[in-house]
Amino acid sequence: MKKSINILGVTGSVGQSTADVILSAPERFEVMTLSAHRNVDKLADMAVKLDAQRAVIADESRLDALKVRLEGTGIASSGGQEALEEAAAEPCDITVAAIVGMAGLRPIIQAVRHSKAVAIANKEPLVSAGPLVIAEAAKHRTALLPVDSEHNAIFQVFEPENRLQIEKLILTASGGPFRTWDRADMARATPQQALAHPNWSMGAKISVDSATMMNKALEVIEAHYLFDMPPEKIEILVHPQSVVHSMVEYADGSVLAQMGASDMRTPLAQALAWPERMKTPGRTLDLQAMSRLTFEPCDMEKFPATAHAYTALEAGPYACIALNAANEVAVDAFLATRIGFFAIMESVEHILAGLRSETLRTLDDIIRFDHSVREATAAYIDRKAGELKKEIKAVP
């Protein structure tokens, strides 16, 4: 029996790796719906290649162009936010959530309600609405399959029946492109330099997050929700080679690790075939070619984002939402060269410092609060843009 599959965000880096895995084993999968934000050409190409039933473009103004591109193919098309949510609500065996940012939250909630399993790469909605996503999954008996390589690694070595004997989850981090840079050079870092990740080829937002190590901060929060582990049992360990993707340490001293090439097609193949296994079309590990694997502590002073994850978790879900929302806005501003590299964290810290505790119960509460933080961050950046840009030139 083929697995029916929806891919949200097929035109992105994770979406393309997902398509590779599916195309390598067409006998295993039947593609239902594919989505993108604005990239009509790639979406239409992928829909034809993957023999999809439907293509959805989130930006409704591009729907006419999509219709033209799909004419004569028999592939249905739709556009706009509502269409995206409707598509995500289409029942299927597995949905791959590969949209970037909080834009993926409503579609993920729909997928969790209507798919048998959701393979989640899109970490921001988990960071901001983890308790809600987990509760919906429990209510609808939907399997949540982590695709983020660290969480996928933990998922593979996590023994739920021995959860009380788990000493800690160890999230490995490459350290990003600036691990060995000094602060003066980091202050002047350009988007191009921040995007040049040493090990992984990824979308722009997560690449900048790797450079600030906000990516690891988001992953600490993601791990807390996905594996129901207290923050003090989640550790970050810098491992520049990105071979060991994460580990679980048990009370008897055993440390179970998952290893693999730095290629998203491995966690995706694991999630798509789960609970079976399938062959990856990606790179595999050549242990003999590897001279050494190294591990070092995370420098939380140099990369303060990592410390903010723990502070936000201690404060509560509202602080995790704010951390994520402020970061998304600041990363956009950095990529648009409106602010310098250090101003990303300065913007996030400004927002965190001004927060008051909020109780957010519903999806609408979360989205409303997320919007208010975005507005406050954008206003801060507007006020400070000129001043902050000087940081690019200044040596701290």
Ligand SMILES: NC(=O)c1ccc[n+]([C@@H]2O[C@H](COP(=O)([O-])OP(=O)(O)OC[C@H]3O[C@@H](n4cnc5c(N)ncnc54)[C@H](OP(=O)(O)O)[C@@H]3O)[C@@H](O)[C@H]2O)c1
């Ligand atoms: N890349 C990795 O290796 C990796 C690893 C682990 C986790 N992740 C996580 O996976 C997610 C995707 O990352 P990525 O690197 O694949 O990102 P990406 O390359 O930027 O792709 C993002 C995808 O989301 C779509 N999209 C963007 N904004 C949207 C919106 N407002 N509404 C609907 N769709 C929208 C894009 O469509 P268009 O192409 O039309 O813009 C594209 O298909 C992120 O949350 C990231 O943190 C990524």
